Amino acid sequence: MNFLDRAIGIISPKWAYERAVYKEAVRSYEAGQIDRFSDMWTPINMDTENADKVQRDLIKARARSLENNSDMAESAIGSIVRNSVGTGISPQARTPDDKINKTLESLWKTWTKQENCDITGQQTFYEIQAMLLRRKVVDGESLVRKVYDKKARIPLKLQVIKPDLLDSYLLTAPKTNRIIRSGIELDDYLKPVAYWIQRKSPDGYITYQSDRVPADQILHLWNKKHSDQIRGISELATSIKRIKDTDDYMTAETIAAKIAACFSIFVTKNMPTSGPVPGRTAKDKEGKPLESIRPGMIAHLRPGETITTANPSRSITSAKDFVKVQQQLCGAGLGLSYELVSRDFSNANFSSARQGHLEDRRTFLPIQGYMIAHCCLPIWEAFVEAVVLAGLVKIPDYWTNKETYTASDWITPGWEWIDPQKEANADVTLMKNGGMTLAQWCAGRGYDWETQLKEMAKEKKYAESLGLDLTIHKPESVQAAEMNHKGVQNEE
Numbered sequence: 001m002n003f004l005d006r007a008i009g010i011i012s013p014k015w016a017y018e019r020a021v022y023k024e025a026v027r028s029y030e031a032g033q034i035d036r037f038s039d040m041w042t043p044i045n046m047d048t049e050n051a052d053k054v055q056r057d058l059i060k061a062r063a064r065s066l067e068n069n070s071d072m073a074e075s076a077i078g079s080i081v082r083n084s085v086g087t088g089i090s091p092q093a094r095t096p097d098d099k100i101n102k103t104l105e106s107l108w109k110t111w112t113k114q115e116n117c118d119i120t121g122q123q124t125f126y127e128i129q130a131m132l133l134r135r136k137v138v139d140g141e142s143l144v145r146k147v148y149d150k151k152a153r154i155p156l157k158l159q160v161i162k163p164d165l166l167d168s169y170l171l172t173a174p175k176t177n178r179i180i181r182s183g184i185e186l187d188d189y190l191k192p193v194a195y196w197i198q199r200k201s202p203d204g205y206i207t208y209q210s211d212r213v214p215a216d217q218i219l220h221l222w223n224k225k226h227s228d229q230i231r232g233i234s235e236l237a238t239s240i241k242r243i244k245d246t247d248d249y250m251t252a253e254t255i256a257a258k259i260a261a262c263f264s265i266f267v268t269k270n271m272p273t274s275g276p277v278p279g280r281t282a283k284d285k286e287g288k289p290l291e292s293i294r295p296g297m298i299a300h301l302r303p304g305e306t307i308t309t310a311n312p313s314r315s316i317t318s319a320k321d322f323v324k325v326q327q328q329l330c331g332a333g334l335g336l337s338y339e340l341v342s343r344d345f346s347n348a349n350f351s352s353a354r355q356g357h358l359e360d361r362r363t364f365l366p367i368q369g370y371m372i373a374h375c376c377l378p379i380w381e382a383f384v385e386a387v388v389l390a391g392l393v394k395i396p397d398y399w400t401n402k403e404t405y406t407a408s409d410w411i412t413p414g415w416e417w418i419d420p421q422k423e424a425n426a427d428v429t430l431m432k433n434g435g436m437t438l439a440q441w442c443a444g445r446g447y448d449w450e451t452q453l454k455e456m457a458k459e460k461k462y463a464e465s466l467g468l469d470l471t472i473h474k475p476e477s478v479q480a481a482e483m484n485h486k487g488v489q490n491e492e
Contacts, residue, residue: 075343
């Protein structure tokens with residue numbers, strides 16, 4: 001109770017009571033109370049970009065440091081990249097013309113080689129995919145520019161741009177006076193119009209001269225959480241402090257374990273060392289004083305000298321429980337299971353392993369969908385346009401039916417079964433009852449259903465040409481009928 005409340009209580013107890021009741025009614029949410037337990041926690045609401053830009057670079061630098069030095073951070077980052085992109089998200093052309101589909105897919109296979117798709121000639125398209133997702137997770141955003149090289153057979157190339165090069169010092173665009181915030185030129189609705197990118201010399205120095213790149217040439221990958229957000233924040237932000245604390249704790253435990261492994265001997269002299277000393281000193285074969293120990297050794301000391309041993313001991317059993325909790329919380333912040341972050345599958349049974357696997361899939365599926373929508377599809381559309389302009393594919397009505405000729409499906413990396421027999425039987429039951437199609441089953445494992453059927457037909461035809469009648473090419477009902485028929489013949 002403050003001075004004013006006490007004064008009111010003296011003058012009018014009724015008024016003081018009504019005032020206290022009103023104040024408690026206003027504070028109906030404990031989360032909104034400010035008391036001695038929460039008076040240091042008073043965040044404010046403000047524009048998202050103005051709040052983010054103050055700490056974005058520091059958070060990004062810390063995330064990169066953990067990526068380079070922390071096995072716990074690398075495990076989480078690698079799990080996301082490995083399970084979401086893996087060997088690559090690949091397209092299937094879906095135009096009405098099968099001949100055009102085959103041509104586009106053949107050209108795509110050629111273009112994805114590092115010398116064709118990467119402006120530096122160092123990474124394949126699928127390696128670029130993985131790097132873009134990794135940088136999105138660690139840095140909070142990744143940028144890739146569509147560049148057109150007229151000298152190349154397929155003129156489209158990709159240039160990955162570090163988000164650090166976005167010019168954060170520019171405030172308005174020359175000539176148009178449009179607002180530039182954190183290197184992005186915006187219209188009145190906060191829609192990106194262009195990106196201002198600082199030039200960087202080959203020796204790594206920024207020249208502080210910026211180039212304006214139209215927004216339709218840039219793919220900006222980041223997670224938008226607020227309507228007024230303009231750029232991304234590292235997805236490790238919620239876990240950075242926890243990972244760093246765990247690493248520091250393990251460093252301290254390692255030092256303690258090293259100390260605990262040491263066994264030291266100290267000689268205490270109770271007599272003056274000057275002048276002749278009676279007795280004898282333990283010596284080695286060369287007659288030098290013995291200053292090292294060996295197993296089972298017994299040495300006689302001078303009179304008055306005693307031995308004190310230092311044998312520090314420390315148990316590290318508590319470290320495992322501490323680190324496990326930290327890994328669970330770190331994984332929870334990123335939508336990952338403990339097993340995936342820790343790589344510890346020793347105590348997981350089938351049910352818990354499957355539940356964790358399914359929850360992890362629910363994390364990876366939206367990431368795959370994001371990569372397809374914001375990265376793969378725009379690049380595929382630019383690729384189709386490039387090969388049409390280069391005359392590598394003849395489509396007379398392409399410009400009036402672009403959506404038809406850029407239609408595609410994308411095959412994502414599949415996941416292996418935990419218990420193949422149980423899950424295979426469940427999938428077969430679903431397909432028999434119409435709960436799943438062959439296309440869905442194949443897509444879930446990273447296969448193309450059309451290619452699957454073609455390969456099966458090819459194998460069956462070849463086996464029959466060799467006079468082989470393999471049961472794998474026959475439905476179970478046909479196999480059962482043949483077995484019954486053979487049984488009847490044997491009885492006759």
